[in-house]
Amino acid sequence: MSPLSVEELASRIPDGSSVALPPDYSGCAMAVIRALLRRPARDLRLIGVPQLGLQADLLIGAGCVAEIEMAAISLGEHGLAPAFQRTWEQRRLVVRESTCPAIHAGLQAAEKGIPFIPLRGVLGSDLPAMRPDWKVIDNPFAEADPILLVSAIRPDVALFHAPLADRAGNVWIGVRRELMTMAHAAARCLVTVEAITGEDLLAEDRTAAGTIPGLYVEAVAEAPEGGRPVGLQGSYPPDRDWIGRYARKARSEDGFAAMLAEFLAA
C-alpha cells in the first residue's frame, strides 16, 4: 500500500459521510480535520466513540456537520465545546443523544455483522425516549427481564491518528483498542500516522497484538505531529494553552473565526 498525502486522504471522505471519531485523548487525525475544514466538507455525520471534543467542535463551528451521535461533547477540563453549544442553541444540527456503552456496543454489533445488540441498564433513564430507533424486549431466555436493544453502528468511515504504520498498511495503536473496534466496524478506515516503518508490524507478537491489520485499513497518510493540538498519548501532550484559549475565544462567532484561521494556518 503506498501512503497517500493528507489531502488525498481527506478527499476520500465525501460530503454527507458518517465518520467515527475517537475522543481527544485517543488519537485524532487533526491534519485531516484541517484538510476537511479547508475544503470545506459539508453535511458530515459525526459519531463520537464515545464522546467528541475539539475536532468535532472545529468542524461544527465551520458548518461542516449536519448531525452528531455521541455520549457527550466537551473540551474536557477546558469546559463545554463552544461552537457546538452555539450551533445547538440555534438548532442548526441534529443531535442523536447516546451513552458510552451504547456506542461501543453498536460498533461491536457492526463488527459481528449483526443488526442489533442487547445492553444492560439505561431503562428508567429518559434517554430511550430520545432514541425511537432503540427497542425494549423481554429477555427471551428468562422471565420478566426487560432489556434494551440498540442498533448496529456501521460508520462510512473511521478516521484517527496513530503512532506507526508499516508499508502493508498495518497500523500500530498499542493499547487504544477502541480504534481497533472502529476500524472493524466502519466500512472504510482512514488513518494518519506519525511515521511509516519499513518493518512488518505483524511479524512479532509484541507489536502484532496492538496492530490493526491492513485488511481493515483503506489508506494511510504520514502526518508527523498530526495529532496537534490535542496531542498523542505516549508521543506528545495536548497544547493546553491553545485549547484553553480556544475554549474561551470560540464562544463568539468572531473568536471562533480567529481560532479557526489560526488552526488552518498551523
Added chain:
Amino acid sequence: MTREETLLLIAEVARLLEGCRHVAVGALSPIPAAGALLARELAGGTMRVSILGSRRHSPFTEGGRELFDCAAQGRIDAFFLSGVQIDGAGNVNLLGLVAEGRVTRRFAGNFGAPYLAYLVPRLILFSSDHDPRRLVEKVDYVTAPGSGPPGVWRKGGPVALLTPRCRFAFRDGRFLLESLHPDQDLDEVRAQTGFTFDLAGRVAVTAPPPEEWRACILGPVREAMAEVYPLFATRLAG
C-alpha cells in the same frame, strides 16, 4: 471552592470508598478521582482505581468499552455520578435543563451514567455546588434514576451524596443528612437544598482530613492527578 474545602471533600470521598476492591472514576470528575487515589494510598495496595482518560491509572487494554463490560461483570464496586441537577429521590440529570418538553440549556451529555448507574453497586453522587438550582425537588431530565424502575436489572444505587456543604446518606429513596462540613449551618443547608431530607438525631460535623492524609493528597495524589487533570493539580498545589 477554597483549597481547604477541596481537601475536605477529597478526604470524604476516600472515606466513602472504604472496603472497595475496584473503584472507577468517569470523565470530568477531579475531586472523585483525587479521593479515589487517596483511598487507594490508604488501602495499602488492596484497592484498584481506574480513571477514565488516564494511561497510567487505568488497567484496561481492550479499549473504551472495557470499563463498561467490566462493570457488567460485577468487577467494579463503586462509581461516581455528578449532575447539573440532583433531586431528592436520587435522580441525576447530566444532560441539561428542560422547559415545556424541550431542552433549553444543555451540557456535555449523558456519558456512561444511564448504564453504569445500574451495574455498579455503590454509586456516590457528587455535586461541586450546593444550591437550590443544583439540588432540586425534581430533575428536569433523568439521566440515571435514584431507584428502580421495578423489574429492571440493577445491582445497587446511590449510597451517598457529597456536596461542599455536607454529606447525605441515601436510604429508602430519600436523603438523610449525616454530617455538616465545618462552619456550615443546618438552616442554611436547608435553605440551599431544593429537596426535603431526613435527619437522624444530632448531625455530626465532618472531620477534616488528618495530617497524613493531607500530606498524601498534596504529594502522591496530586502528582498522579497531573496526568489527567493538570489544571486541578496546579490549583491543589496552591
